[in-house]
Amino acid sequence: MDTPNFKAEAEALFDELVQLRRDFHRHPELGFQETRTSGIVADTLDRLGFEVQRGVGQTGVVGILEGGRAGPTLLMRFDMDALPIEEANETDYVSQNPGVMHACGHDGHTAMGLAVARIMARYQPHLAGTLKFLFQPAEEGLGGALAVIAGGALDHPRPDVALAMHLWNSIPYGKIRATPGPAMAASSVFTLTVYGKGGHGAAPHKSLDPILAAAHIVAALQSIVSRNIDPLDSVVVTVGQMTAGTTFNVIPDKAILKGTVRSYDNELHHLVYRRILEMAQNMAAAFRCQTSMETVAIVPAVDNAPAPTQVVKAAAARVVGQQNVVEGRTMGAEDMGYILEEIPGCYFFIGSMNEEKGFVYPHHHPQFDFDERAMINGVATMLQAAAHYVFP
Numbered sequence: 001m002d003t004p005n006f007k008a009e010a011e012a013l014f015d016e017l018v019q020l021r022r023d024f025h026r027h028p029e030l031g032f033q034e035t036r037t038s039g040i041v042a043d044t045l046d047r048l049g050f051e052v053q054r055g056v057g058q059t060g061v062v063g064i065l066e067g068g069r070a071g072p073t074l075l076m077r078f079d080m081d082a083l084p085i086e087e088a089n090e091t092d093y094v095s096q097n098p099g100v101m102h103a104c105g106h107d108g109h110t111a112m113g114l115a116v117a118r119i120m121a122r123y124q125p126h127l128a129g130t131l132k133f134l135f136q137p138a139e140e141g142l143g144g145a146l147a148v149i150a151g152g153a154l155d156h157p158r159p160d161v162a163l164a165m166h167l168w169n170s171i172p173y174g175k176i177r178a179t180p181g182p183a184m185a186a187s188s189v190f191t192l193t194v195y196g197k198g199g200h201g202a203a204p205h206k207s208l209d210p211i212l213a214a215a216h217i218v219a220a221l222q223s224i225v226s227r228n229i230d231p232l233d234s235v236v237v238t239v240g241q242m243t244a245g246t247t248f249n250v251i252p253d254k255a256i257l258k259g260t261v262r263s264y265d266n267e268l269h270h271l272v273y274r275r276i277l278e279m280a281q282n283m284a285a286a287f288r289c290q291t292s293m294e295t296v297a298i299v300p301a302v303d304n305a306p307a308p309t310q311v312v313k314a315a316a317a318r319v320v321g322q323q324n325v326v327e328g329r330t331m332g333a334e335d336m337g338y339i340l341e342e343i344p345g346c347y348f349f350i351g352s353m354n355e356e357k358g359f360v361y362p363h364h365h366p367q368f369d370f371d372e373r374a375m376i377n378g379v380a381t382m383l384q385a386a387a388h389y390v391f392p
C-alpha cells in the first residue's frame with residue numbers, strides 16, 4: 001500500500017483539532033482527576049472501534065487498534081493533565097476551572113492523540129501490527145507514568161517501540177526537534193533539614209541558629225556544579241524553597257531547604273548528592289547544628305534510542321522539510337523517561353512558538369498558549385513515524 005499523505009489528512013482535521021483542544025483547555029483537570037477528559041477520550045476511541053481500557057493508573061486510558069495483519073506493537077503516549085495555575089489569558093477558550101490551567105499544552109497533546117487515532121482507524125484493515133494508544137494522567141510530577149505502568153499499560157501486548165511528543169514553545173512553529181540519547185534530564189528532589197536550638201532573637205549566644213547555617217549551606221551548594229562537575233557535563237542544583245521561623249525575634253529550632261537536581265547521567269546525580277550531603281553536614285557542624293537529608297527520585301532521563309529517533313527524524317522531514325528538523329536538549333524532565341527505560345523509543349518536540357501571533361510565553365506560565373497549527377505537524381509526524389512500523 002502506498003503511504004498516504006498524512007500532512008494533508010492532518011490538515012483536513014485542523015478544525016476538529018482546534019475545537020477539541022479548546023474544549024479541553026476550557027475544562028482543565030489536575031493529575032489523577034482527569035475524569036471528564038479521559039471520559040471523552042475513552043468514548044471517542046470506543047466509537048472508532050478500538051479495544052478500550054478505562055481507569056488505567058486511575059484516570060488513564062489505553063486504546064488498542066489491532067491491524068488486519070501481524071506485525072510489531074507500537075505504543076503512542078499522550079498526556080492529559082493540567083497545572084494548578086490561574087490562567088491569565090483573555091481568549092474565548094480561557095479556563096473555566098478557577099486555579100487550574102492547561103499551561104503545558106497537554107490539551108493539545110490529548111487532541112492530537114485523538115486525531116492520530118481517528119486517522120489510523122481508517123487504515124485498520126491494512127495495518128501490519130498493533131497500535132497501542134496510551135492517554136496518560138498526571139505527568140506533572142505526580143507519577144502518572146509509574147501509575148499506568150503499574151496498571152499494565154506496557155503489558156498485553158508489550159510494545160516493541162514507544163513514541164511520544166510535546167508541543168514546545170522554545171522552538172518556533174515549523175520546526176521539530178528529535179535528539180538521539182538523553183534529550184531531557186533526570187530529575188530528583190531533596191529536602192535538607194537543619195537542626196539548631198531555638199531561643200530569643202536578642203540572646204543569640206544562647207541558641208544555635210539553623211537559619212544562619214542554612215543560608216551558608218544554600219551558598220555552598222552552588223559551588224558543586226562549578227567545582228565538582230566536569231565543565232563539559234550539564235548539571236543543575238537549585239534550592240527553590242527555604243522554610244524557617246515564625247516571627248522576627250525568635251531563633252527557630254530548625255530550617256528546611258528543598259531543591260532539585262537535574263542531570264543527564266545517573267552517576268553524576270549520585271556524585272552531586274554525595275557532595276550535597278557532605279557540604280550540608282560539615283557546614284551545619286561549623287555552626288554546631290546538625291542536618292538530615294531525604295531525596296526522592298522524580299524521573300530518570302528521557303533517553304531516546306537511536307533507531308526510533310532516526311525514524312522520527314525521517315518522518316518529521318517529510319512533514320516540515322529536512323532543514324526544519326533540529327536537535328537539542330533541555331534540563332526539563334518528563335516521566336516518559338520511565339516508559340523509555342522499559343521500551344526503546346523516541347520523545348520528540350513540536351515547535352509551537354510564534355512571535356508574530358504572541359505565542360511566546362514559556363510552559364507553566366499563566367499566559368502560556370501555543371500556535372494551534374503546530375498540532376498539524378505533530379499529528380502528521382506521529383502518523384508518518386507510526387507508518388514506518390505498521391504499514392506493510
Ligand SMILES: [Zn+2]
Pocket residue numbers: 103104140363364
Ligand atoms: Zn509541564
Ligand SMILES: [Zn+2]
Pocket residue numbers: 104105106139166
Ligand atoms: Zn508537559
